[in-house]
Amino acid sequence: MTALHERIRTDIEKKILGGELKPGDRLPIEHDLMAEYGCSRMTVNKAISALAAAGLVQRKRKAGTFVATPQAHAMVLDIPDLADEVRGRGQAYRYRLLHREVCNAAKVDASLEIEGDVLWTVGVHMADGKPFAHESRAVSLSAVPDIDEAVFDPEGPGTWLLRHVPWTEAETRISASGAMDGEAQALRVPEQTPCLTVTRRTWRADEHVTAVRQLFLGGSYSLVAHFGASQ
Amino acid sequence: MTALHERIRTDIEKKILGGELKPGDRLPIEHDLMAEYGCSRMTVNKAISALAAAGLVQRKRKAGTFVATPQAHAMVLDIPDLADEVRGRGQAYRYRLLHREVCNAAKVDASLEIEGDVLWTVGVHMADGKPFAHESRAVSLSAVPDIDEAVFDPEGPGTWLLRHVPWTEAETRISASGAMDGEAQALRVPEQTPCLTVTRRTWRADEHVTAVRQLFLGGSYSLVAHFGASQ
DNA sequence: TAGTGGTCTAGACCACAGC
DNA sequence: CTGTGGTCTAGACCACTAA
Numbered sequence: 001m002t003a004l005h006e007r008i009r010t011d012i013e014k015k016i017l018g019g020e021l022k023p024g025d026r027l028p029i030e031h032d033l034m035a036e037y038g039c040s041r042m043t044v045n046k047a048i049s050a051l052a053a054a055g056l057v058q059r060k061r062k063a064g065t066f067v068a069t070p071q072a073h074a075m076v077l078d079i080p081d082l083a084d085e086v087r088g089r090g091q092a093y094r095y096r097l098l099h100r101e102v103c104n105a106a107k108v109d110a111s112l113e114i115e116g117d118v119l120w121t122v123g124v125h126m127a128d129g130k131p132f133a134h135e136s137r138a139v140s141l142s143a144v145p146d147i148d149e150a151v152f153d154p155e156g157p158g159t160w161l162l163r164h165v166p167w168t169e170a171e172t173r174i175s176a177s178g179a180m181d182g183e184a185q186a187l188r189v190p191e192q193t194p195c196l197t198v199t200r201r202t203w204r205a206d207e208h209v210t211a212v213r214q215l216f217l218g219g220s221y222s223l224v225a226h227f228g229a230s231q
Numbered sequence: 232m233t234a235l236h237e238r239i240r241t242d243i244e245k246k247i248l249g250g251e252l253k254p255g256d257r258l259p260i261e262h263d264l265m266a267e268y269g270c271s272r273m274t275v276n277k278a279i280s281a282l283a284a285a286g287l288v289q290r291k292r293k294a295g296t297f298v299a300t301p302q303a304h305a306m307v308l309d310i311p312d313l314a315d316e317v318r319g320r321g322q323a324y325r326y327r328l329l330h331r332e333v334c335n336a337a338k339v340d341a342s343l344e345i346e347g348d349v350l351w352t353v354g355v356h357m358a359d360g361k362p363f364a365h366e367s368r369a370v371s372l373s374a375v376p377d378i379d380e381a382v383f384d385p386e387g388p389g390t391w392l393l394r395h396v397p398w399t400e401a402e403t404r405i406s407a408s409g410a411m412d413g414e415a416q417a418l419r420v421p422e423q424t425p426c427l428t429v430t431r432r433t434w435r436a437d438e439h440v441t442a443v444r445q446l447f448l449g450g451s452y453s454l455v456a457h458f459g460a461s462q
Numbered sequence: 463t464a465g466t467g468g469t470c471t472a473g474a475c476c477a478c479a480g481c
Numbered sequence: 482c483t484g485t486g487g488t489c490t491a492g493a494c495c496a497c498t499a500a
Contacts, residue, residue, distance in 0.1 A: 003468075003469060003470090004469080004470080005469080005470090016399075017399050017435070017436040017437075018436050019435075019436065022397075023397050029484085029485065029486085030485080030486070031485090039470075039471085040470065040471045040472060040473085041471095041472085041473090041486095042273075042469095042470070042471075042472090042488095042489095043469080043470060043471085045486080045487080045488090046469090046470095048486095049487095053284075056399075059485090059486065059487090060478095060479080060480090060485085060486080061477070061478045061479055061480090061484085061485055061486050061487080062478065062479045062480050062481085062483080062484055062485050062486080063479075063480065063484090063485075063486095064484090064485065064486085065485090065486085069397055074307050074308070074309060074310070075307075075308045075310055075401065075403055076305045076306075076307065076308070077305065077306045077307070077308035077456045078304075078305060079304045079305075079306055079456075080304075163300075166247065166248050166249075166250055166253075167248070168248040169458060170304070170306065170457070170458040171455065171456070171457055171458075172306055172455070172456040172457075173453050173454070173455050174405060174427070174453055174454040174455070174456070175427055175449055175450075175452065175453035175454075176407040176408075176425045176426055176427035176428075176447070176449030177407075177425050177449050177450065178425045178449070192423070192425070193425075194407045194408050194409045194423070194424075194425035194426065194449070195407055195425065196405070196406055196407035196427070197407075197449075204248070205248075205249065216407070218406055218407030218408050218409070218425070218428075219406075219408065221406065222404050222405055222406035223404070223405040223406075224402065224403070224404050224405070225308045225310075225402070225403040225405070225456075226401070226402055226403075227400060227401040227402075228399055228400030228401060228434070234487075234488060234489090235488080235489080236488080236489090260465085260466065260467085261466080261467070262466090270489075270490085271489065271490045271491060271492085272490095272491085272492090273469095273470095273488095273489070273490075273491090274488080274489060274490085276467080276468080276469090277488090277489095279467095280468095290466090290467065290468095291466080291467080291497090291498080291499085292465085292466055292467050292468080292496070292497045292498055292499085293464080293465055293466050293467080293497065293498045293499050293500080294465090294466075294467095294498075294499060294500095295465090295466065295467085296466090296467085
């Protein structure tokens with residue numbers, strides 16, 4: 001037997017998804033649902049709050065609960081750790097370090113938009129010995145002093161950071177560009193091969209932790225974003 | 232005054248994000264938090280359940296609540312309506328229809344992965360008279376019978392659908408590719424120019440509504456995803 | 463088997479915003 | 482002003498599972 005609040009939630013969800021309740025329609029008030037399901041108000045509230053959190057309905061005091069019009073432009077983008085993702089596909093993962101240097105951010109690629117002293121790394125991510133992504137990364141030394149001692153052989157700095165440094169805020173910018181000289185060479189493709197470009201900046205409590213620019217071979221990599229019930 | 236369950240939630244969240252509580256650490260049991268905050272167990276439960284729903288902690292009966300190891304990060308991807316976005320930048324928007332046909336899905340680009348009879352449209356999105364995105368779209372006629380009468384002159388089918396058809400589920404796949412013959416011509420760029428490729432499929436209650444493939448000029452368009460407090 | 467979370471009750475007071 | 486949701490209580494029983 002599933003929980004009652006779960007049943008109430010899915011009941012209403014079905015009505016909305018099935019078209020019985022259309023955007024703008026008003027749901028029964030909590031007191032009526034209490035009577036309908038013969039339960040307490042908290043149980044009804046839990047069910048409808050979940051729907052509101054999922055964006056299916058909108059609640060307004062005094063007015064009631066209404067089916068939302070889902071012109072939601074917000075989708076959930078999965079950003080997996082590259083090492084985990086490659087291994088998840090049953091392939092061997094390796095990060096090959098091409099360059100490592102402690103320097104001032106000014107020396108690093110300006111697109112990374114980071115400041116102060118940093119550890120700058122350049123490398124490629126490889127699946128079964130074949131490179132599929134080029135990465136240029138700057139890690140702030142003031143935010144992550146330990147990074148200086150880290151070794152990036154089987155796994156890259158991204159994986160290391162993920163396991164050692166929690167972050168509170170991140171921004172990812174996704175675009176497309178042609179592989180430039182060094183990038184193309186590292187990826188073993190012709191120059192100007194179309195690549196998915198991902199630039200991510202990460203903060204921890206207002207302190208800039210890392211900035212990274214990754215180039216993925218267009219034909220062999222994609223990001224996926226979801227909206228809705230299906231995971 | 233913020234709600235108490237909200238305060239408990241953010242308190243613990245800060246401890247996790249600040250590193251005070253590390254992945255694998257065990258949180259105090261609900262009874263202890265009750266005592267700490269001087270509230271009822273339901274209030275504590277609501278706070279921690281929210282953290283669990285957000286993926287920050289993992290709950291296990293008999294064992295306790297543990298800080299989760301963040302592997303795949305879910306970020307919020309903003310997917311704006313192209314017409315709104317262009318106008319928001321103060322530019323003039325127009326959709327130019329290149330092809331319109333009612334046919335069976337089999338005839339349409341296979342990458343759209345849709346079935347049955349559809350309205351197939353091909354067009355370009357233009358900002359200030361300059362094309363910046365190529366779009367090939369299939370709309371299911373059984374899901375959206377009205378689409379047959381719609382006119383796509385100043386605005387495209389995407390905007391029309393957004394305003395007329397609510398959807399409940401969507402999947403967006405983001406990659407990069409070189410512009411092909413027709414696409415390159417419509418965008419007025421050389422063939423193989425790197426483009427951001429966005430393929431989106433949309434459902435309403437298990438019924439496939441539309442599938443679309445958009446090519447954006449790599450240098451002039453990007454998607455942005457956020458995680459954290461800032462918007 | 464016992465500790466822990468999962469769920470639920472039958473009330474209560476309050477804040478807010480439509481009416 | 483009043484209907485509605487937001488929050489909270491002080492219990493209770495149950496289900497699961499790790500010890």
